[in-house]
Amino acid sequence: xxxxERIFKINSIYLIIFILGVILVLFVVLPVxxxxxxxxxxxxxxxxSRARSIRAIKNSLFITMMSTLTAxxxxxxxxxxxEYSDIPWKRTFxxxxxxPLLSPPFVVALAWILLFxxxxxxxxxxxxxxxxxxxxxxxxxxxxxxxxxxxxxxxxSVLKEIDPALEFAAxxxxxxxxxxxxxxxxPLALPGILxxxxxxxxxxxxxFGNPIVIAGNWPVLPTEIYGRxxxxxxxxxxxxxxxxxxxxxxxxxxxxxxxxxxxSFVTVTGKGSGxxxxxxxxxxxxxxxxxxxxxxxxxxxxYGILFIGSFTRTWGVDWTFSVQHWNILxxxxxxxxxxxxxxxxxAGGGAALFSVLASYFIYGKSFLxxxxxxxxxxxxxxxxxxxxxxxxxxxxxRPPLLLTGTSFIIVLGLMVWNIPLGYQSCTxxxxxxxxEIEEGAINLGANPLRVFKxxxxxxxxxxxxxxxxxxxxxxxxxxxxVIFLISPGKSTATAEILxxxxxxxxxxAIAICIALFSIALLVIFLTQLFLGKEVNxxxxxxx
Amino acid sequence: xxxxxxxxxxxxxxxxxxDAVKDFNxxxxxxxxxxxxxxxxxxxxxxxRIIAGFxxxxxxxxxxxxxxxxxxxxxxxxxxxxxxxxxxxPHMNVFNNLAYGLYLKKLPRKEIExxxxxxxxxxxxxxxxxxxxxxxxxxxxxxxxxxxxxxxxPEVLLMDEPLSNLDAxxxxxxxxxxxxIQKKLxxxxxxxxxxxxxxxxxxxxxxxxxxxxxxxxxTPREIYNSPRNKFVADFIGMKNFLxxxxxxMEKEKILVKANQNKLLMNRVEGxxxxxxxxxLISIRPEDIKIHKNKPEKSVFNLWKxxxxxxxxxxxxxxYWIQTPDGQEIIVEDYAPKxxxxxxxxxxxxxxxxxxxxxx
Numbered sequence: 001x002x003x004x005e006r007i008f009k010i011n012s013i014y015l016i017i018f019i020l021g022v023i024l025v026l027f028v029v030l031p032v033x034x035x036x037x038x039x040x041x042x043x044x045x046x047x048x049s050r051a052r053s054i055r056a057i058k059n060s061l062f063i064t065m066m067s068t069l070t071a072x073x074x075x076x077x078x079x080x081x082x083e084y085s086d087i088p089w090k091r092t093f094x095x096x097x098x099x100p101l102l103s104p105p106f107v108v109a110l111a112w113i114l115l116f117x118x119x120x121x122x123x124x125x126x127x128x129x130x131x132x133x134x135x136x137x138x139x140x141x142x143x144x145x146x147x148x149x150x151x152x153x154x155x156x157s158v159l160k161e162i163d164p165a166l167e168f169a170a171x172x173x174x175x176x177x178x179x180x181x182x183x184x185x186x187p188l189a190l191p192g193i194l195x196x197x198x199x200x201x202x203x204x205x206x207x208f209g210n211p212i213v214i215a216g217n218w219p220v221l222p223t224e225i226y227g228r229x230x231x232x233x234x235x236x237x238x239x240x241x242x243x244x245x246x247x248x249x250x251x252x253x254x255x256x257x258x259x260x261x262x263x264s265f266v267t268v269t270g271k272g273s274g275x276x277x278x279x280x281x282x283x284x285x286x287x288x289x290x291x292x293x294x295x296x297x298x299x300x301x302x303y304g305i306l307f308i309g310s311f312t313r314t315w316g317v318d319w320t321f322s323v324q325h326w327n328i329l330x331x332x333x334x335x336x337x338x339x340x341x342x343x344x345x346x347a348g349g350g351a352a353l354f355s356v357l358a359s360y361f362i363y364g365k366s367f368l369x370x371x372x373x374x375x376x377x378x379x380x381x382x383x384x385x386x387x388x389x390x391x392x393x394x395x396x397x398r399p400p401l402l403l404t405g406t407s408f409i410i411v412l413g414l415m416v417w418n419i420p421l422g423y424q425s426c427t428x429x430x431x432x433x434x435x436e437i438e439e440g441a442i443n444l445g446a447n448p449l450r451v452f453k454x455x456x457x458x459x460x461x462x463x464x465x466x467x468x469x470x471x472x473x474x475x476x477x478x479x480x481x482v483i484f485l486i487s488p489g490k491s492t493a494t495a496e497i498l499x500x501x502x503x504x505x506x507x508x509a510i511a512i513c514i515a516l517f518s519i520a521l522l523v524i525f526l527t528q529l530f531l532g533k534e535v536n537x538x539x540x541x542x543x
Numbered sequence: 544x545x546x547x548x549x550x551x552x553x554x555x556x557x558x559x560x561x562d563a564v565k566d567f568n569x570x571x572x573x574x575x576x577x578x579x580x581x582x583x584x585x586x587x588x589x590x591x592r593i594i595a596g597f598x599x600x601x602x603x604x605x606x607x608x609x610x611x612x613x614x615x616x617x618x619x620x621x622x623x624x625x626x627x628x629x630x631x632x633p634h635m636n637v638f639n640n641l642a643y644g645l646y647l648k649k650l651p652r653k654e655i656e657x658x659x660x661x662x663x664x665x666x667x668x669x670x671x672x673x674x675x676x677x678x679x680x681x682x683x684x685x686x687x688x689x690x691x692x693x694x695x696x697p698e699v700l701l702m703d704e705p706l707s708n709l710d711a712x713x714x715x716x717x718x719x720x721x722x723x724i725q726k727k728l729x730x731x732x733x734x735x736x737x738x739x740x741x742x743x744x745x746x747x748x749x750x751x752x753x754x755x756x757x758x759x760x761x762t763p764r765e766i767y768n769s770p771r772n773k774f775v776a777d778f779i780g781m782k783n784f785l786x787x788x789x790x791x792m793e794k795e796k797i798l799v800k801a802n803q804n805k806l807l808m809n810r811v812e813g814x815x816x817x818x819x820x821x822x823l824i825s826i827r828p829e830d831i832k833i834h835k836n837k838p839e840k841s842v843f844n845l846w847k848x849x850x851x852x853x854x855x856x857x858x859x860x861x862y863w864i865q866t867p868d869g870q871e872i873i874v875e876d877y878a879p880k881x882x883x884x885x886x887x888x889x890x891x892x893x894x895x896x897x898x899x900x901x902x
Contacts, residue, residue: 439597440630442617444644444695454643458634 013448016361017373023354024376026401027416031391032246032383038239038394047240056224057244060205063136063220064248067143068201074144074295075151075200076193081288083159084185085280088289096296097149099303102520104477104494105209107513108146110506111302112138112214114309119316121305134216142210145298147203151196158192159185164275177281191259198256205249206384208480209494213501221245222386222480229390229484239394242387253382303517310511325507329515333496333508337515340476340493343407347414348471352464354415355422360456363427364438381420385480388417393484405487413485414475421474422467429463430456462531469527473520547609548573548731549594549699554603556589562755563589567603569750569760574729576722580742581752582778587735590752591701594733595624607698623697627704629688631676637663638672640687644695658694665724666690682713689721693728700725700732706741718745739779743767751775772900776825782873783826786902789818796893799824802868807843808896821902828875830895833862834888835881844891848872850884864889 039047047053082093100108116123116133123129133141162185170180208222215223221241228238280288309315313322329337355377362373380388392413396403403409437459441451457464479494486495493512500509547570554567564586571577579587592598594605596617605612612620631640641662645655663669666686676684685705692700705721706714722745725732736742742749743763751758751766751774759771770776773784787799787806797816799806808824816822838845848864860879864872864887872889 434628435597436626436628436630437632439595439617439624440626440691441632441643442597443595443622443624444691445618445647446643447616447618450647455632 013361013365014367016357017365017367020354020358020362021369021373024373027412028376028379031388031395032379034394035239035242035246035387035391039236039243043236044240044243047237048244050237052219052224053237053241053244056219056221056241059136059219060221060245061248063139063143063211064201064204066140067147067204068197070140070144071148071200071204072151072193072197074148075153075196076155076189077288078148078152078292078295079156079159080185081292082156084277085285085288087285087292093292093296096299097152099299099517100146100149102473102477102524103517104497104513105146105207105479106213106497106501107306107517108302109138109142109210109213110501110510110513111305111309112142114305114315114506114510115301117316121316124316134214134218136215136218138214138216139211139218139220142214143204143207145295145302146210147200147207148295150203151200154196154199155189155192158189158195162188164277167278168275171278177278177284180278195256195259198252198259202249202252202256202382202384205245205252206386206480208386208483209498212498222384225386225390226483235394238390242384242390245384246382246387249384249387250382257378306510306514310507310514312507315506325511328508329511333493333512335489336491336496337493337512339407339490340516341519343410343414343482343492344472344475346411347418347475348468348473350411350415351418351471352422352467354419355426355467356457356460356464357452358419358423359426359430359460360452363423364430364456377423378420380416383417385417385478386484388413389481389484392481404485405490407490410482410485410490410492413481414478415471417478417481418467418471418474421470422463425463425466426460429460433459465527465531469523473523476516476519546573547571548575548607549733550604550606550609551590551594552604552606554590554593554605555601556586556593556598556755557601562586564593564600565755567755567757569757571731571733571748573731575747576725576732576734576745577748577750578734578736578742578746579750579752580736580739580778581758582737584754585752586755587737587752588703589755591624591703591733591735594699595622595701596620621695621697622699622701623692623695624701625688625692625703625705627707629684629705629708631684631687631691633676635676636672637668637674637676637679637687640676641672641691641694644691648695662690662694665693681709682717685709685717686720689724693724693730698731700730702732702734704736705734706736706738714741721745743779751778753778769897770899773823776897776899781825781897782828783831784899785824785826785870787822787824789816789820789822792816792818802866802870804846804866804868804870806891806893806896808893808898811898814898814901816901823899823902825897825899826872826891826895827897828861828873829877830892831872831874832890832892833864833874833876833883834890835883837888838890842890844893846872846889846891847886848889849886853882855882862887 078093078097081087082090087093112133113120115121116138118124118132120132123132166188167180167184170184175183206222207220208226211218211220211223212226219227221244225238225241225245228234228241279285310325311321311323312318313320313324358373358377362370362377383391392409393404395401396409403412433456437455438451441455442448446454476492477494478492479498482492483495483498486492493516497509497512500506500512549569549571551567551569554564555562556564567586567590569577579590581587589598593600596612596615600613603613607622632643635643638659641659642655645658650658659672663672666689668683668686668690671679671683676687679687685708688705702721706717709717718741734742734745743766746763748760749763749766750760753774759766759775761769766775767779770779770781776784785801787801789797790800790805791798792810795810797808797810799808799822806824846866848866850862850864852863854861858877860876860882862874862876862883864874866872874889876883
């Protein structure tokens, strides 16, 4: 082999790393920087002296604390019940909390409005009350239900990892059930609980769909940012507040990385004992069962009421059966649904491909600047959707990167937003595969590109597919990013839902929600059918 | 005539401040089975990985057939490696695992099939070509790993603790298989292990390493019979280390004193000793005769002692014995007639006293 050939071979790796790096700089770093430098220092002063801005900041922090607390408590109790009791209907209980993750972000809020709104089934119809749920209390309730599934999934996986032998050892030493819980289970699960709380807090801070529907005139940062742009064309105000929003999110993100970095002690003992978990006592069992039953009922009620709502002529006024909302969906709104699916396919596929490439060529190789690139791949997880939307809006609105008004910008925004999730499952898998298989292939004469094609990619096909499918699902249900990037003819289903809600056209909005949700269910069903249990779409490990 | 195949000169590798490999020099003749032996972290695996090209050395030169291979990328080195985990491709069947390297060489399909067939016969896995790796037993996987490497007819075979994933019984039979294959192919092999028995039984040459440095190079017999320092002696399982003073140098013998007891031992060739010096010696437990009563014939190296612990191991009994001057001696009785207790006499043959090093 001559020198020229060798330089080419070595360079082909660096070329890929370089391309990945350029993509990250252009579509992660640039939008973030653009947002930060858009307002001048003076502008920041003006923005922060505005009473409404202060209110939005305070409200955001307040609701984040409240909703995170309740969602985490629900999540913990729910996971604990499923792992430590033998209640009936466990399969249903495991499945139902996944539903909100498959839905556009405002389904719970919409259902709440149908039930407790000004013309709500319960408030108006049943009790003739003039009371409505709009405001922070409604938002709190809605977010607690909408975000507890994340908490449940993370804590559940942590509880699963606790070796029951430890709990039995404590019992053996004389501890009663409550003591075991207090001194063994809870402390061992604590890092996981913290991890889930931080993750939920990041989601709540970034939540746009629920507050825009239900918070009414109670501003939080995402809705205020949106209002600045859509109501006042005030990009300066929007970017300033976006920058403010990124600070707590980013801090939480860093803290979380530190917690995960320092590792929990759950797995210290090495070999699992293969024991069954000790079960809670009879009374506790029933209390926990009814708690879970209550939560599950609410979620089922949410979807049930939406389903009924989509076939009701005018909610709260005319209760007769009607398919007019569905006619609207299949008439003028169907193109937005197609758009959503198209964007979802490209964004999901792109994110999955990028994740696999990045996991091997960035995470799996060592080179100067590796840590920075690795950080940039994960960074979008810390960026609220609304921030990313504003950033893309600013960064690509003039040549040479004029993407505003194209479908491409929407796909790119969604893709970037989905990369961290796929990247994490790819790197976790890569670590499991270990170095030796890769070295084995090299030793047999494969160059690094061959290794990727023949060995790494085939071995990572499961995280690739789950990354693709999760990316697709998250993309078709995303609102906060696409809301700033759509243009006439390029609208998405979620954006259509929002505009219908704003025109008080709840019926067609609900019909589109149900349609999106059905697509998501269908995708999950097909995935399970073709890939079987191998693909665990909802194994949450946190960011 | 010496037919040098691998030459490693002044190899160095640091991880942070730690020397993983320090001033490593080794020459391996064609067809030789050389084992790098040492505890974990001694640098043996790092050395192997440097030769394979997975780790870049800080300095030093590696020659194979007088060709410098330092700057050759790993996939061009023609050194076959068998990994500790086997590193078989789980998504390919046995045939494709064996054929992978041949595919990369873009050999014609027919030749690939022919060679895989031959190798399958060679490793005794005929008829298994369609099976996935996960369907094979540990021993079979190990053979595929070896077959996948030798099918490419590499210049040199590297093996990184290839037996550590097998259970103890299987280990011995696979050990013999590997040795036979190596002899049959007459392929120059560098083998890494921490198991001294494995090293002594398989190798032509043993390289004992510690903390990145070579402690001793020699044939298994040399290593076992004349370990050069305490580390090597300890590592290959020697016991009863005694610090003694040389009291008198005689023509053929040396008189030494361990605490109060005196010992007569043979003169050591190549060691420049003089009276008054402190040296370390060792006596193998099986080389000490244990007597219930004082032997009738006169024996110079006869020590008195008291048994304070014993351990019954089936065909042998191991005794822990304390001499009146406080030395602790382990003795193994390979033909036990009875359990001994209390006071005993130890007879130490002067031929069996092993000089280790100066203190």
